[in-house]
Amino acid sequence: MEEKEVQKVKHSAIRLTPLNILAAGSLVAAYFFLTGGSSGAGIEKKVNWLFALLCLFACLVAIVSDLIFRKAIPSLKKLWVIECTLVLFTLVLILIIKTIIF
Numbered sequence: 176m177e178e179k180e181v182q183k184v185k186h187s188a189i190r191l192t193p194l195n196i197l198a199a200g201s202l203v204a205a206y207f208f209l210t211g212g213s214s215g216a217g218i219e220k221k222v223n224w225l226f227a228l229l230c231l232f233a234c235l236v237a238i239v240s241d242l243i244f245r246k247a248i249p250s251l252k253k254l255w256v257i258e259c260t261l262v263l264f265t266l267v268l269i270l271i272i273k274t275i276i277f
Contacts, residue, residue, distance in 0.1 A: 198233075
């Protein structure tokens with residue numbers, strides 16, 4: 176009976192993935208955008224709120240995509256590789272778009 180309990184605990188353990196880390200980071204960034212820089216003028220407050228909303232949206236997208244990847248890919252090692260690749264691809268794409276626009 177103990178063996179079954181150990182397997183349940185092992186199976187239900189929280190797995191740390193790159194998208195979980197990204198979601199936590201975006202929540203922290205949203206918090207700092209909302210609490211920091213409140214002494215500024217009206218336009219700065221609006222920009223901070225916009226960035227905070229974008230960070231919250233990024234957090235939501237990261238959580239949902241992490242859940243989708245977890246259902247599709249059972250192996251934690253493959254999950255890390257695919258999610259890291261997705262994050263790096265997204266960062267490179269953002270840098271390319273940024274250099275084209277600015």
